[in-house]
Amino acid sequence: MKLQCRIEVVNRTHMSLNIRSNGKYLNSTLALGKETKSENEYFILHFSNANKLGTKYRLNFMKQVFSKYLNEGKVTIRFEEPPHDLCIKCEAIQLKCFMKLLKQCVTGEAKNLRISTLANISVTSKDNAPSKLVIRDRSEFPSKGLPRTLETLTLAGLKLCNFRRDILLLSQLSVLDLSSNEIEKMPPEFGRMPNLSELYLANNQLGLKGEVDWRWLLGPQLPNTLKLLDLSCNELKYLPKSMWKLQRLVTLKLDNNKLSQLPATLGRVATLRYFTVSQNVLTSLPCSLMQCHLEQLDISSNKFIYDTFPNKQNIPTLKNFCMGSLVNIASKVVLKYRLFYDRKTIPWTLVEFLDNANMCICGTPVVDTVFVKKEFDLKDYFRIVVCDARSSRVDFECYFCSPVCLRKLCRT
Ligand SMILES: [Zn+2]
Numbered sequence: 001m002k003l004q005c006r007i008e009v010v011n012r013t014h015m016s017l018n019i020r021s022n023g024k025y026l027n028s029t030l031a032l033g034k035e036t037k038s039e040n041e042y043f044i045l046h047f048s049n050a051n052k053l054g055t056k057y058r059l060n061f062m063k064q065v066f067s068k069y070l071n072e073g074k075v076t077i078r079f080e081e082p083p084h085d086l087c088i089k090c091e092a093i094q095l096k097c098f099m100k101l102l103k104q105c106v107t108g109e110a111k112n113l114r115i116s117t118l119a120n121i122s123v124t125s126k127d128n129a130p131s132k133l134v135i136r137d138r139s140e141f142p143s144k145g146l147p148r149t150l151e152t153l154t155l156a157g158l159k160l161c162n163f164r165r166d167i168l169l170l171s172q173l174s175v176l177d178l179s180s181n182e183i184e185k186m187p188p189e190f191g192r193m194p195n196l197s198e199l200y201l202a203n204n205q206l207g208l209k210g211e212v213d214w215r216w217l218l219g220p221q222l223p224n225t226l227k228l229l230d231l232s233c234n235e236l237k238y239l240p241k242s243m244w245k246l247q248r249l250v251t252l253k254l255d256n257n258k259l260s261q262l263p264a265t266l267g268r269v270a271t272l273r274y275f276t277v278s279q280n281v282l283t284s285l286p287c288s289l290m291q292c293h294l295e296q297l298d299i300s301s302n303k304f305i306y307d308t309f310p311n312k313q314n315i316p317t318l319k320n321f322c323m324g325s326l327v328n329i330a331s332k333v334v335l336k337y338r339l340f341y342d343r344k345t346i347p348w349t350l351v352e353f354l355d356n357a358n359m360c361i362c363g364t365p366v367v368d369t370v371f372v373k374k375e376f377d378l379k380d381y382f383r384i385v386v387c388d389a390r391s392s393r394v395d396f397e398c399y400f401c402s403p404v405c406l407r408k409l410c411r412t
Contacts, residue, residue: 003030003098004149005090007046009055012083025089026050027131027149032101042105044077046086057084059105067099075099091148091169131172146170156180156200163187171195179203179230185212191219198228202253207236214240223247232256232276241356244268255279255298264358264371264397267291278302278386284373284395288359290381297378298386304394328367331357332401335365360401361409371397374409 006025014020028048035041042059057079066076073092078085088095103109130147134154146153146166152175153167160181167176168189177200184205206212216222217229223245232255239254244265251274259280266272267288275289276298283303327350334341335357343351357365378385378392385392400406 001032001098001101003032003088003090003094004028004147005030005088005095006149007048007089008087009046010085010087012085025087030086030088030098032098032105040108044086044102055082055084057082057086059102062106065099065102070096070099094148148172151175151195153177163190165189168193174198174225176200184208186216188213188215188219190216191222193219193225194221195225196222197225197248199226200228200230201234202230203233206231206234207257210237212236212238212240214242218242218245227251227271229253239263239266241265245355247271250274252276260303262286262289264288264399265356267359276386284397286358287361287371287374287396287398290361290376290396291359291363294382296384296386297382299378299394300386300388302388304388327353331367332365335367358399360405361398362401362405364401364405366399366401368399371399372406372409374398 005028007028007030008023008025026048028046031045031047031054033043033045035043044057044059045054046057047054057077058081061080062077063080064078066078069075071092073090073095074088075090075095076085076087090098131149131151133142133146133150133152135141136154136157138158146164146169148170149172150170151172153170153173154177155164156177157180160178160183163178163183163186165187167173168187171194173193174195175198176196179200180203182205183201186201186206218240225248226246227248228251229246229249230251230253232253234257236254236257236259238259239262241263242265243263244267246269248271249269250271252269252272254275254277256279259277259282262277262282262285264286265288266286267290269292272292273295275292275294275296278298278300279302281303282299283305285299289297331350331354333339334354341351341354353367357367358369358371360366373395375393376396378387378394387394398409400409
């Protein structure tokens with residue numbers, strides 16, 4: 001039996017000399033086998049990329065097994081000779097099966113089980129904890145399911161209608177490419193992926209049915225790790241207002257959708273550098289975008305109105321600044337000083353109210369929803385701008401936090 005897992009080998013001789021181990025868990029394969037000559041002697045072979053020849057541990061020299069955290073997928077096996085502790089981390093069910101077989105070998109119950117002899121154990125590089133898998137045809141799916149050690153997975157152009165839920169088990173996955181399928185929705189549990197940094201969902205059918213359940217994107221883990229999000233060539237008509245929670249997002253691709261407006265909060269993603277939103281139906285951009293230090297912005301083929309005469313609109317007067325409600329005043333303070341809030345401390349309606357705050361042209365958060373449309377030249381703000389040939393001046397929806405900012409806005 002072979003077990004794909006992550007292992008840290010702690011050499012106890014080093015520890016007695018006060019040499020500390022590096023604490024690194026390496027992708028490994030453990031193989032349980034039987035000695036060729038003896039019927040009752042078993043051993044474990046440990047392979048990793050750093051140790052391709054493998055280290056042999058005889059079960060006769062096994063000293064102790066620490067299995068208190070077996071349910072969490074953690075076990076440590078201590079050997080007398082060599083004086084090593086194998087600290088194993090693995091998917092819990094697989095680890096339990098392995099430990100059960102190990103126990104049977106020790107107690108002698110494994111006599112009737114077929115366990116490979118040393119000569120028959122071969123560990124191919126594929127066996128050795130694969131970290132990358134590309135599937136371009138449905139027939140290529142591994143019969144044993146997706147290896148839990150995957151860090152990069154490509155399932156592109158397979159006409160998948162549904163998201164494969166076994167992907168949710170890949171806790172080490174950092175790059176997932178599901179482009180060119182027919183996926184209409186993602187499960188909310190996807191938001192719990194702990195290590196995902198690049199997600200390619202281009203050429204799917206997200207938003208086909210109008211209403212989109214965005215919980216998969218805003219879940220508890222994903223916003224902390226996601227750096228690249230490709231949602232181009234879908235059917236999206238809107239984006240969630242809490243999109244700003246993707247606090248590590250660097251690249252966002254939204255080309256070829258049906259977006260008529262971007263969330264006013266988008267500029268709160270301070271890390272955003274590459275943003276493409278060509279071939280949509282946008283008529284204006286949120287002013288918060290001017291706060292982002294974008295390296296590249298592509299807004300070509302949208303519905304911006306290139307008006308030679310500035311449109312006459314009702315400029316808000318000082319009346320808009322009459323004393324706001326207590327909620328508004330308190331919210332501004334919470335946002336200004338970045339005070340922590342969540343659904344456990346305040347009502348969820350308030351959480352939503354704070355999450356949806358807009359941004360003034362000066363960068364201060366604003367909870368009011370009144371805005372003025374104002375034309376700006378994109379080239380003044382962003383390094384590389386791809387836009388239609390007519391003009392690089394487009395309308396921005398400008399929110400304002402104070403009479404000072406409003407006056408500034410009207411003057412420019
Ligand atoms: Zn302001």
